């Protein structure tokens with residue numbers, strides 16, 4: 001199978017700071033990948049390496065099966081990155097920004113860039129410096145889309161958008177990905193508003209992937225089991241979290257893929273689904289506990 005983005009042992013160190021640690025990743029093509037992690041987790045670093053702007057300390061990164069070399073990202077593949085500080089010229093009108101996009105990109109799709117701006121009612125003759133933060137984000141997105149990338153990397157693109165625009169943007173990006181075969185990787189640390197943002201998840205913690213997979217599959221495979229005090233949960237699955245009182249135990253388990261959730265788990269036990277934002281927080285807590293244990297053992 002060809003993955004849009006594949007990493008093997010990918011590591012990036014800035015002096016003694018490990019931004020990425022020995023990451024193995026396989027991310028599918030033609031999807032919206034939500035790259036989630038706390039501040040400093042390594043999201044921007046990963047995107048910069050994927051885009052060819054930054055060299056990894058060690059390891060390999062493949063884009064559509066071809067190695068990415070700094071300065072020549074995935075030879076033959078078009079990669080667009082939209083960094084956190086959206087690069088727009090304040091004195092340029094929106095139309096000027098599209099001319100700029102046309103003159104600085106090998107491939108340019110004016111219709112695609114324009115239809116994005118029209119879709120979001122961005123005034124074309126207004127100077128970028130006079131646009132709202134959300135409108136500036138839309139212009140930067142339109143310029144990135146105009147370059148017809150195979151892989152579009154968006155670093156915190158939703159931060160300046162209101163909740164309605166956020167949902168619309170992610171919906172439109174999913175439609176664009178379906179129409180064109182583009183893969184989108186979109187970073188965010190707004191866990192509470194993650195629902196519907198991506199169809200594939202990559203959760204980074206302290207430079208390491210701690211959870212990755214199809215969002216629907218992840219939601220289906222995780223269950224919260226509540227029952228009488230027990231050392232182990234009933235049924236199959238890896239324990240992600242265990243909490244106990246004198247009389248009751250609560251486990252969050254990740255069941256093997258393809259195993260349907262049972263209607264009744266075991267006598268006295270109940271099973272509940274877990275929302276995505278909660279699932280992410282549970283995995284982050286589990287990862288932090290593992291780090292603490294590893295540090296204590298070292």
Ligand SMILES: Nc1ncnc2c1ncn2[C@@H]1O[C@H](COP(=O)(O)OP(=O)(O)OP(=O)(O)O)[C@@H](O)[C@H]1O
Nearest residue numbers: 014017019037038039040041042043044045046189
């Ligand atoms: N140029 C640099 N020099 C030294 N350390 C750096 C540099 N860039 C990033 N780092 C460090 O690498 C780690 C990962 O940073 P990165 O910017 O990739 O995280 P992030 O997940 O994108 O964070 P945020 O959500 O805050 O943008 C952090 O500890 C950061 O301080």
